[in-house]
Amino acid sequence: MVDSSMTETRASAPRAGPAYAGWIGKVTASGLYSATIGLVANSARAKLVLLLAVPLAWIVLLHVGPIYQMARISFLDNYPPAAEGPIHTLGNYRLFFQEPLYFLPFVRSLIFAAVVTVAALVVTYPVAYYVAKIIKPQNRTRALLLLLIPFWAGELIRTFSVIMLLANRGAVNVLLREIGFIDRPIPLLYNYFSLSFGVIYLLALYMLLPLYSAIEKIPPQLIDAAADLGAGPFQRFRRVILPLSKDGIVSGCSLVYLTSIGVFAAPLLLGGPNSVIFPEIIASLFHGSSDKWPEGAAFSILMLAVSLSTVGLFMRVAGGRSVRLM
Amino acid sequence: MRHYFSDAPKTALQASYWVFVIYLLLPLTLMMAMSFKDANFIAFPIGDWTLGWYAKVVQDKQFLEASGYSIFIALMTTIFATIMGVWIALLISAEGIWGRAAIFAFACLPAVVPGLINAISMRIFIRVLDIPTGTGAIILGHTVHAVPFVVIMVLTRLRSMPNNLIDAARDLGADSFIAFIRITIPFLAPALVGGMIFCVLTSIDDFVRTFFLGGYQPTLPMLIFAKVQGGMSPEINAMATLVLIVTAAVGLYAEHFTRRSRT
Numbered sequence: 001m002v003d004s005s006m007t008e009t010r011a012s013a014p015r016a017g018p019a020y021a022g023w024i025g026k027v028t029a030s031g032l033y034s035a036t037i038g039l040v041a042n043s044a045r046a047k048l049v050l051l052l053a054v055p056l057a058w059i060v061l062l063h064v065g066p067i068y069q070m071a072r073i074s075f076l077d078n079y080p081p082a083a084e085g086p087i088h089t090l091g092n093y094r095l096f097f098q099e100p101l102y103f104l105p106f107v108r109s110l111i112f113a114a115v116v117t118v119a120a121l122v123v124t125y126p127v128a129y130y131v132a133k134i135i136k137p138q139n140r141t142r143a144l145l146l147l148l149i150p151f152w153a154g155e156l157i158r159t160f161s162v163i164m165l166l167a168n169r170g171a172v173n174v175l176l177r178e179i180g181f182i183d184r185p186i187p188l189l190y191n192y193f194s195l196s197f198g199v200i201y202l203l204a205l206y207m208l209l210p211l212y213s214a215i216e217k218i219p220p221q222l223i224d225a226a227a228d229l230g231a232g233p234f235q236r237f238r239r240v241i242l243p244l245s246k247d248g249i250v251s252g253c254s255l256v257y258l259t260s261i262g263v264f265a266a267p268l269l270l271g272g273p274n275s276v277i278f279p280e281i282i283a284s285l286f287h288g289s290s291d292k293w294p295e296g297a298a299f300s301i302l303m304l305a306v307s308l309s310t311v312g313l314f315m316r317v318a319g320g321r322s323v324r325l326m
Numbered sequence: 327m328r329h330y331f332s333d334a335p336k337t338a339l340q341a342s343y344w345v346f347v348i349y350l351l352l353p354l355t356l357m358m359a360m361s362f363k364d365a366n367f368i369a370f371p372i373g374d375w376t377l378g379w380y381a382k383v384v385q386d387k388q389f390l391e392a393s394g395y396s397i398f399i400a401l402m403t404t405i406f407a408t409i410m411g412v413w414i415a416l417l418i419s420a421e422g423i424w425g426r427a428a429i430f431a432f433a434c435l436p437a438v439v440p441g442l443i444n445a446i447s448m449r450i451f452i453r454v455l456d457i458p459t460g461t462g463a464i465i466l467g468h469t470v471h472a473v474p475f476v477v478i479m480v481l482t483r484l485r486s487m488p489n490n491l492i493d494a495a496r497d498l499g500a501d502s503f504i505a506f507i508r509i510t511i512p513f514l515a516p517a518l519v520g521g522m523i524f525c526v527l528t529s530i531d532d533f534v535r536t537f538f539l540g541g542y543q544p545t546l547p548m549l550i551f552a553k554v555q556g557g558m559s560p561e562i563n564a565m566a567t568l569v570l571i572v573t574a575a576v577g578l579y580a581e582h583f584t585r586r587s588r589t
Contacts (some may be wrong), residue, residue, distance in 0.1 A: 024507055047502060048420075055414040056429075062470050063435045066447035069454050126342040134336055143343070145581065150350045152577035154531030156547040157566045160554060161357035164563075169369035171356050201353065204346075233335050262440025264534040265547075269554060279442045286446060286538065297450060304443050 067304070074298035078291070092298035102281060102299065109278035110306065112192070113260040116199050117253050120207040123200065128211035128248075129241070133220070144212070151205045159269045162198045163189065166270075190272030198270040199260050206259060207252040214248025215241070250318045254311045261307045278303060354570065361563035368558045379564035389565055392549040399461065399545060400529040403468040407525045408518060410469070411476025416510075418477070419484045430477075437474035444471060445538040452539070460541030467535040472528055476521040483517035516584055523580035527573055 020028055027033055073079050077089040096102050131143050150158065165171050166188040173185040188194055218241060226236045267280050282303070285296030356370075364374035383389055414433050418426055436444055448467045449459075457463055491513070495505040511518075533547040540548060546569055553562045 020504065020508075024504065028504065051413075051417050051420055052423075055410070055417045055433075058410055058473075059414065059429065059432050062451075062466070063432055063473075066444075066451035066470075067435070067439070069451045070443075070447040073450055073454075123346065126339050127346045130339040130343040134339055146347055147350060148577075148581070149574060150354055152527065152574040153354060153566075153570045154533070154547060154573065156531070156533045156550055157357070157570055158354070160550065160562070160566060161353035163554075163558075164356040164360055164368070165353045167368070171352075171370050174370040201350075204350070258438060258440055262442040262444075262534075264442045264445075264537070265551070268551075282442065282446065283538075286449065293450065296446065300443050300446050304439060307440060308438070 070297045071301055073294055074301050076294045079293040079297075092295045093302070095295060096299060096302060105276055105281050106278045106299075106303070108276075109261060109303075110310075112196070112277055113257050113307075116196050116203070116260045117207075117257045119196065120200050120204055120256050121211075121249065121253060124204055124208040124211060124252075128208050129215050132212050132216040133218075147208060148205070150201075155202060156265050156269075158202055159198055159265050162194065162201055162270060166194050166197065189270065190275075192275045194270040194272075195266060195275050195277075198266045199263055202263065202266060203256045203259055206255040210252040210255065211245065211248040214245040218244045246318065250315055254315055257314075258307060258311055261303065357563055358567045358570075361560050361567045363560045363563075366559045368560060368563070379560050380568070382561060383564045383568065386561075386565075388544075388549060392544050392546050393569075395461075395543055396530050396546040399464055399468065400526045402465045403472055403529040404522050404525040406465070406469040407472035407476050408522055411473050411521060412480050412514070412518070414473065415477045415480035415484060418481060430481075433477050434474045436470050437478075441471075441534045445535045448535065449538040458541070459539055461543070463539040463541075464536055464545070467539045468525075468529040468532055471532070471535060472525040475524055475528075479517045479521045479524070480514055483514055487513050520580060520584045523576060523583075527577060527580075530569075530573060 074092055075088050075090070077087045077091060081087070096106075127147070131140060131147070135143050153161070163170065167173070168185040168187070168189070170188070172188060173182070176182045177185070222240055222244070223236055226240045231239065262279060264279050264283065267275070267277055271277065271280070278299070282296055282299050285292040285299070359372060360368055360370075361379055362375045362377065363372045364376035364378065414429075417423065418430050418433065423429070439447070445467065448463075448470065452459065452463050452466070457466075487510070491509050492502075492505050495509050496502070500508065530546065532545075533551065536545050536548055537551075544552060550562060550566060550569075553559075553565070
């Protein structure tokens with residue numbers, strides 16, 4: 001009651017409210033303010049429009065728009081369309097399934113992403129468990145910080161640094177030769193090994209952090225109770241800890257899978273001719289002239305659809321409702 | 327005996343932690359060490375040490391220009407992404423908004439779409455709209471990518487904001503603009519600073535979007551990429567080390583700031 005009457009008076013009459021110090025005072029005292037922003041700020045409907053219009057326009061135009069345009073172009077037979085008007089076709093999608101040169105790298109990419117995801121999970125799970133449950137709480141932030149440091153280096157710098165380790169005259173090969181283990185360098189670089197090594201190196205944090213926050217929430221009493229009831233370390237892990245950290249596993253895996261499907265710098269720098277994955281194929285269609293754009297758009301749509309539905313299915317099957325990606 | 331058994335897994339876990347730390351830090355350490363190598367090719371062992379590469383890099387006009395360009399793009403991205411991110415977060419948290427979950431899902435879309443697809447769709451989009459590749463396109467691409475993260479950070483903070491703060495300000499005579507400037511913004515400050523630093527770092531690091539949207543002027547990652555492809559010398563290591571130190575310092579400050587404001 002009181003509130004609505006106050007709003008009315010404020011909306012109709014010029015405001016004689018409190019004066020403010022600093023720039024806010026100058027702004028609110030000006031005639032322009034009471035004519036425009038002040039009116040908007042006091043009218044519920046104007047406020048709603050202001051609140052709605054810009055963000056919705058942004059989301060529709062720039063979040064959905066590019067994907068929509070990509071989908072639209074994927075059905076054209078030529079881009080830019082011929083002068084007589086665009087010809088719509090499914091040919092770009094058909095080409096994908098007919099041409100093993102495109103189809104096989106796609107399958108390889110999906111398998112690659114799955115392998116990287118599982119490897120990252122196996123590698124980071126014990127680390128996350130150690131930080132969340134075994135380290136004393138007062139040291140926990142420091143232990144986490146040590147793991148975060150590398151991730152402040154950019155994608156490209158981290159990828160580049162992997163070369164230092166794996167190159168023919170990189171640290172590993174030189175060290176092995178020094179101890180007399182090998183005569184000639186092992187080819188560690190420019191193949192699937194270096195590619196997966198690099199991608200895991202890039203993405204381990206996306207697995208580690210969700211795992212850490214899920215494991216940290218497990219009440220220690222539950223683990224103690226299982227121990228009191230006679231469960232050994234392995235049984236405690238399998239029957240208590242693992243099920244209770246499921247949320248973290250599901251969101252970590254989804255994040256790593258989605259990101260590793262779209263890696264671009266790593267295959268350029270660490271991959272070789274025998275480890276061509278789908279992102280490189282797509283990118284090559286966008287180089288130079290635009291006559292292959294519709295094909296590239298169609299392939300991108302396929303990749304987007306398959307990766308998002310894989311993750312969606314995975315989250316539905318494994319995670320139920322409680323899981324969110326972020 | 328029992329004690330021994332219960333400790334064995336702990337030791338194994340501790341070992342796994344330290345192995346993982348070494349795994350994370352070793353490549354970067356090697357990369358930094360290589361920047362001091364006194365030879366114009368990259369190979370171990372390092373042999374003679376020099377600071378010459380750093381002297382060369384800090385006088386390198388290309389490097390300085392690329393740094394300035396990257397910082398400019400990062401700042402622009404941060405400004406736009408913060409404004410839009412806060413705006414969208416306010417919309418999602420507003421009362422009586424229909425379809426909140428859908429708006430949130432679409433607001434997060436650029437964050438779940440794989441990076442390459444994101445970049446390509448934006449490349450097609452600017453072509454359709456006849457926007458030329460170059461600075462504007464890069465800023466647009468980076469901003470669209472950064473907005474979801476700002477939205478999520480701001481929303482998380484907004485959820486912990488007591489409703490009666492705004493009501494109190496309104497009762498004391500502030501209109502909603504004043505209440506927003508004097509109450510909401512200061513309350514959001516930690517999330518805003520965190521989000522802004524995140525925007526700066528992701529923009530400076532970004533490779534794939536700049537690769538597709540950029541013009542002839544290289545950003546830092548593009549410059550490093552071009553140098554790696556054009557034949558490697560420890561000069562790249564010196565460059566990368568400098569960039570790494572600056573971004574790590576910013577990241578460390580952000581971590582410190584957000585932790586201090588949380589307590």
